Amino acid sequence: MFMFSGQGAQYVNMARELYETEPVVREQVDVCSESLKSHLGLDLRAILYPPEERVESTAAQLEQTGLTQPALL
Numbered sequence: 001m002f003m004f005s006g007q008g009a010q011y012v013n014m015a016r017e018l019y020e021t022e023p024v025v026r027e028q029v030d031v032c033s034e035s036l037k038s039h040l041g042l043d044l045r046a047i048l049y050p051p052e053e054r055v056e057s058t059a060a061q062l063e064q065t066g067l068t069q070p071a072l073l
Contacts, residue, residue: 010068012059016049036070044070 018025033044047067050058061067 010062010071012055012062013049019049040070
C-alpha cells in the first residue's frame with residue numbers, strides 16, 4: 001500500500017518520480033485517471049503532472065476539493 005498524507009499536503013508533481021519509474025504505480029494512476037475522466041471532466045494526470053509551463057496554473061486547480069480528493073487517493 002502507498003498512502004499520501006491528508007488533504008492540504010497535495011502539490012503538483014507529487015509522486016512524479018514514482019509514476020515515471022515504477023510500472024505498477026504508473027499503471028494504477030493511469031487506470032484511476034481513465035476511470036475518473038467522465039466524473040471530473042478532465043484527465044487527472046494533466047493536473048498532477050503538467051508541462052513545466054503550466055505548473056503554476058494547475059497548482060490552483062489542485063487546491064479544489066473536487067480534484068484534491070481523487071488526486072490523493
